[in-house]
Amino acid sequence: MMRHIIPQLPIMPLQRVSPSRFTAMKLCSLQEVWASKCDPLLPIFPEARLGSVIHKMLELSAKGLMDIEQFDDHWMVQIEKVEMKIAQIWQEEQFVPLSTSVKNYYVKRALCYKVANNILRKMLYSRQRSGRVNPELRVNSPDGYITGIIDLIRKDNDGVQIVDYKTGLYMSTDRTVKQEYQDQLKMYAALYFTQCGIWANRLTIIGLNQVELDIPFTPSECIDVLNSAKQLIDSINAKIHAGCTQESLANPTPESCKHCCFRPACALYWLYRDNTMIWPTDIRGKIIHQQLLGNGLAKVIVQDRLSEMSVRRLSPARHTFLNEDINQVILCNLKREKSLNSFVESQFTTGFI
Amino acid sequence: MPKAFRTDLSFGANAKEDDSVLQGSPSLVVESKDTLVEEISGTNMSVCFLDNGRVWRINDNGGLLFKGGECQTPPPPTSVKTKVIPTLENQWISSEYGGPSNEEIALGAPKTTEVLRIFPTKVPIGLELNHHHSKEAVRGAIFSSAFLIQRVFASILDIDPDEIEIGNLAQREAGGKNVADIVFSDRLANGSGFVKYLKEHLTSVLTEACLPVVGSGSYADIILSQAHLKGCPSSCVDCLRVFRNMSYHGLLDWRLAISYVRILLNNEHKVGLDGDFSYPELVGWRETATMLRDSFIKTFNCEQRLWDTLPGFKASSRVFIVVNPLWDLENPYGILADSVAAAIYETGIEPEFIDTFNLLRRPGWCHQELSKVSR
Numbered sequence: 001m002m003r004h005i006i007p008q009l010p011i012m013p014l015q016r017v018s019p020s021r022f023t024a025m026k027l028c029s030l031q032e033v034w035a036s037k038c039d040p041l042l043p044i045f046p047e048a049r050l051g052s053v054i055h056k057m058l059e060l061s062a063k064g065l066m067d068i069e070q071f072d073d074h075w076m077v078q079i080e081k082v083e084m085k086i087a088q089i090w091q092e093e094q095f096v097p098l099s100t101s102v103k104n105y106y107v108k109r110a111l112c113y114k115v116a117n118n119i120l121r122k123m124l125y126s127r128q129r130s131g132r133v134n135p136e137l138r139v140n141s142p143d144g145y146i147t148g149i150i151d152l153i154r155k156d157n158d159g160v161q162i163v164d165y166k167t168g169l170y171m172s173t174d175r176t177v178k179q180e181y182q183d184q185l186k187m188y189a190a191l192y193f194t195q196c197g198i199w200a201n202r203l204t205i206i207g208l209n210q211v212e213l214d215i216p217f218t219p220s221e222c223i224d225v226l227n228s229a230k231q232l233i234d235s236i237n238a239k240i241h242a243g244c245t246q247e248s249l250a251n252p253t254p255e256s257c258k259h260c261c262f263r264p265a266c267a268l269y270w271l272y273r274d275n276t277m278i279w280p281t282d283i284r285g286k287i288i289h290q291q292l293l294g295n296g297l298a299k300v301i302v303q304d305r306l307s308e309m310s311v312r313r314l315s316p317a318r319h320t321f322l323n324e325d326i327n328q329v330i331l332c333n334l335k336r337e338k339s340l341n342s343f344v345e346s347q348f349t350t351g352f353i
Numbered sequence: 354m355p356k357a358f359r360t361d362l363s364f365g366a367n368a369k370e371d372d373s374v375l376q377g378s379p380s381l382v383v384e385s386k387d388t389l390v391e392e393i394s395g396t397n398m399s400v401c402f403l404d405n406g407r408v409w410r411i412n413d414n415g416g417l418l419f420k421g422g423e424c425q426t427p428p429p430p431t432s433v434k435t436k437v438i439p440t441l442e443n444q445w446i447s448s449e450y451g452g453p454s455n456e457e458i459a460l461g462a463p464k465t466t467e468v469l470r471i472f473p474t475k476v477p478i479g480l481e482l483n484h485h486h487s488k489e490a491v492r493g494a495i496f497s498s499a500f501l502i503q504r505v506f507a508s509i510l511d512i513d514p515d516e517i518e519i520g521n522l523a524q525r526e527a528g529g530k531n532v533a534d535i536v537f538s539d540r541l542a543n544g545s546g547f548v549k550y551l552k553e554h555l556t557s558v559l560t561e562a563c564l565p566v567v568g569s570g571s572y573a574d575i576i577l578s579q580a581h582l583k584g585c586p587s588s589c590v591d592c593l594r595v596f597r598n599m600s601y602h603g604l605l606d607w608r609l610a611i612s613y614v615r616i617l618l619n620n621e622h623k624v625g626l627d628g629d630f631s632y633p634e635l636v637g638w639r640e641t642a643t644m645l646r647d648s649f650i651k652t653f654n655c656e657q658r659l660w661d662t663l664p665g666f667k668a669s670s671r672v673f674i675v676v677n678p679l680w681d682l683e684n685p686y687g688i689l690a691d692s693v694a695a696a697i698y699e700t701g702i703e704p705e706f707i708d709t710f711n712l713l714r715r716p717g718w719c720h721q722e723l724s725k726v727s728r
Contacts, residue, residue: 099478106479106686110694209701 003090004321006041006265006330006352009034011246013237019148019187022229023180027256029236030249030266040261042332042350043091046101051167053078053098054112054208055151058165061116061123062135062152068117075109091350094318101347108167111208115165118210119152139191145233146226150188159201162188166207177205182215183225189217190226254278264330264352275306281343282332283309290322297345298322302329312337313344319351326353354461361450362439382409383468383520383536392474393555397620399474399527401534402552406468408520408538413459421446422453467544468520469552470534471502473527473617479626479686480616480679483531484522488722489604490678490710492533495522496601497610498617499535500593501576505562506551508572515597516540517547559618563611563634576607577633586641587713606710608634612679624679626687628662638709639664642675645712649719660704661695662688671705672696673723678708 014036017025025032056078060066066074079098086092095101102108140147152163164185172178185203193199203215239248250268257280263269264282273279285304292298298314300322311331316322321329333348384407392399426444446452476482484492499519507514520536539545551558565573575581576592588594588605598605611634615622625635643664650657656667665674674692676682685693696704711719 103684104690104693105684106690107693107697110691111698114694114698207701209697211701 004319004352007038009038009246009262009265011240011244011249012037013240014145014233016145016147017229017233019146019184019191019229020180022183022187022225022232024256024259025229025232025236027253028249028251028260029232029239030246030251031256031260031262033236033240033249034262034265038262039089040091041264041352042261043089043095043348044261045348046086046092046095046098047103047168049082049086049092049095050098050102050105050108053082054108054167055165057112057116058119058151059136061119064120064123066116066120068113068120071113071116075112094347108208115206115208115210137192139188139195141191141226141230142194143230146187146191146229148184148188148191150192153192153200160192160198161202161204162192162200163204163206164188166205170205170207170213177213177215181205185215186217186222186225187229189219190222193219193222194226254280264332264350275304275309275341277336280332281334281336282330283311283334283343284328284330285309286327287329292316300329302331307341309341309343311343311345314349314351315345318345318349321351321353329353354463355445380411380413381518381520381536381538382411383407383470383523383538384409385523388470396556396559396618397474397477397622398471398555398559398617400472400552400555401470402549403468404544404549405465406538408464408466408468408518410462410464411459412462418457418459420448420454420457421450422448422455424452464542466539466542467546467548469537469548470523471537471555471617472525472532472534473620475528475620476530476532477616477620477622479623479681479684479689481530481681481683482533482613482616482679484524484533485531487678487682487708488711490609490708492522493604493606493710494609494613494679495533495535497588497593497605497607498613499537500598500601500605501562501607501610501614502535502551502558503537504593505571505573506547506558509554509558509561510547510550512547514595516545517551519598556618559614562614563618577611581607582633582636603714608638609679609710616679623687624677626680626689628688638677642709642712645709645716646675649707649712649716653720658696660692660699663692665692665696665704667700668723670702671723672700672702673707674704675712676706676708678710682706 011033014033016036017032021032021035053075057071057074060074083096083098087096099105135152137150137153138147139150150162151165154161154163162185164181166181170178170181185205189200189203199219203217205213205215236249246266247268250266252266252269252272257263257269257273263280270284273282283302283304285302287300288303288308289301290298297312298316299310299312300314302309302311311334314322330352332350333346334343335346336343386403386406388401388403390399390401423443423445426441426446448454473482481487482491484495496519503514503517503519507516516539517537518540520538522533523536524531524533526532537548537551539548561571562573565571565577567574581591585592585607588602588607592607593605593610594602612624615632616624623629625638630636630638639662646664646666647657650666653668658665658667660674663674663676665672674689674696676689680689693704696702707719707723
């Protein structure tokens with residue numbers, strides 16, 4: 001039962017922010033404040049967990065810590081590590097094994113193999129051309145507030161290339177690299193300059209399909225992005241030091257809340273959202289009817305401020321509070337059914353009381 | 354279900370010859386009832402047996418249904434010979450014979466008999482056994498295996514294959530994935546014991562279907578003989594085609610039938626995804642797939658490609674891989690995953706799939722389908 005109770009989440013000043021989080025922070029400061037100090041309330045997608053394994057494999061290749069013949073062994077070790085971790089997280093334990101919960105798991109693994117092999121070959125080629133490859137370089141802003149790890153630095157006679165690997169979708173609908181990734185790489189360039197005194201001449205994103213996309217940039221743009229990140233952190237911290245409430249940091253919109261793992265605890269989210277499709281498929285309200293069906297799964301009717309909603313296929317084993325006498329419930333990440341106000345459990349569904 | 358049939362009570366006329374031909378036998382629908390599911394140990398199949406299953410033979414007039422309606426007969430007499438016909442109320446008369454046309458019905462004939470349902474306990478990783486998958490191909494595989502089991506069983510007991518009948522597929526869930534029941538029932542009302550016997554000897558019947566004694570001359574041995582293997586690309590009168598399953602001829606495929614039977618026997622069977630194409634039904638599959646691909650793209654402006662170990666092609670900005678219809682395309686596994694990765698790695702494009710079942714039977718339709726998707 002205890003795990004289904006939303007804890008009191010602290011509001012504390014930001015101490016360190018990664019360039020990869022800048023866009024999320026711009027969208028909603030509260031999300032970043034909570035993410036810096038608290039465990040997520042909602043599950044992290046298993047695709048993201050697999051992405052971290054792929055990143056690790058590419059890091060091992062880039063550091064020359066793995067031969068391609070050892071790929072399978074290293075893969076298994078990394079997967080086991082992640083699976084052991086998520087088996088301890090009650091919101092994510094159902095995603096073990098990742099091979100069945102992640103779509104295209106084996107394709108991603110085969111692609112990772114090809115990319116790792118390519119990295120190893122390029123490293124060899126680069127060494128032969130007396131070029132240098134530096135994997136995993138940590139870069140920090142002088143005040144230490146902004147810190148990140150660059151996946152790969154390639155140096156040759158043409159200059160310095162900053163490379164970031166992306167294991168998921170990195171293109172936006174208008175067929176350009178997503179703005180958040182452009183900003184991330186521009187911040188890396190500025191941080192690299194601050195730390196090493198050299199401007200990179202190429203900022204490149206490499207996907208698992210091995211397509212290399214260069215991001216156009218100017219040094220002043222990079223400095224601007226870094227400065228705006230610093231200003232944002234300063235303003236958030238100033239508000240927090242002044243004793244602000246969560247409401248003054250939150251910015252609930254369908255876009256910012258879609259991937260937020262803290263929205264069950266966000267008062268403004270529940271105030272602003274409605275039951276239209278643009279918002280995440282969550283409900284909160286009073287249970288007015290509860291029934292255990294013949295298939296062992298539960299059905300509840302929940303009354304919120306707008307309407308009555310029916311939720312089926314809820315597993316009492318996953319949502320242990322369904323065995324108790326409860327009144328209010330929050331169910332996040334449901335799946336919509338065709339009929340209005342009808343939902344079913346998905347593998348991401350998480351419940352709170 | 355009509356309570357009775359009658360003639361038009363006249364002296365009649367000479368029968369018209371072949372004025373309505375119905376191909377094969379009408380479909381058989383078996384009512385589903387809650388029965389105990391029994392896992393057959395040492396295999397990947399589960400069964401449900403009912404000694405009082407309700408089975409319906411449905412005649413839907415080849416899908417057109419029968420048009421007609423209730424009326425009083427006869428209409429005013431036109432011949433002196435009909436004056437003895439009594440007036441009858443509430444007669445359902447087909448519109449072909451002068452009845453109204455306000456109803457469309459199918460005819461049903463029920464019986465109670467022994468029923469056996471067979472389904473895979475687990476879907477092997479990398480495969481898809483939902484009968485809606487691969488545009489009829491999986492359905493074809495399941496029906497083909499049902500006819501194969503029927504014929505092998507009849508050959509073992511030396512009985513007429515029609516002693517046991519095959520019902521329509523019924524969907525169920527196994528391990529979180531959709532699968533279909535193969536439904537067998539005794540032809541005789543109240544059961545003849547054949548279906549019960551099949552249940553008791555299911556493992557040996559299925560083993561005989563895919564691993565017959567070589568040279569025994571049994572039905573399964575003939576199917577797996579070199580001569581049949583080379584001469585029959587999908588189905589023929591020597592393997593699965595008979596008059597009574599005429600309406601299924603387009604779906605029948607002995608290779609898929611044997612693959613499906615192997616899946617029922619072994620939940621580790623991968624239908625070639627593990628790179629093992631040594632089973633008789635899979636020997637030469639890649640070569641056949643390559644040949645079908647070549648023939649398909651001959652008329653279109655496509656570029657032949659080999660994606661890792663699987664044949665495929667590139668058509669402008671689209672990439673295709675030729676696949677076995679039983680492979681799961683949502684979550685590729687084994688050599689298919691390697692092939693998908695190779696296509697993405699080389700072109701940066703997510704590949705699409707085209708299966709050998711449809712490429713072999715209806716290449717024109719395949720081309721139409723591909724055009725639809727691209728629009």
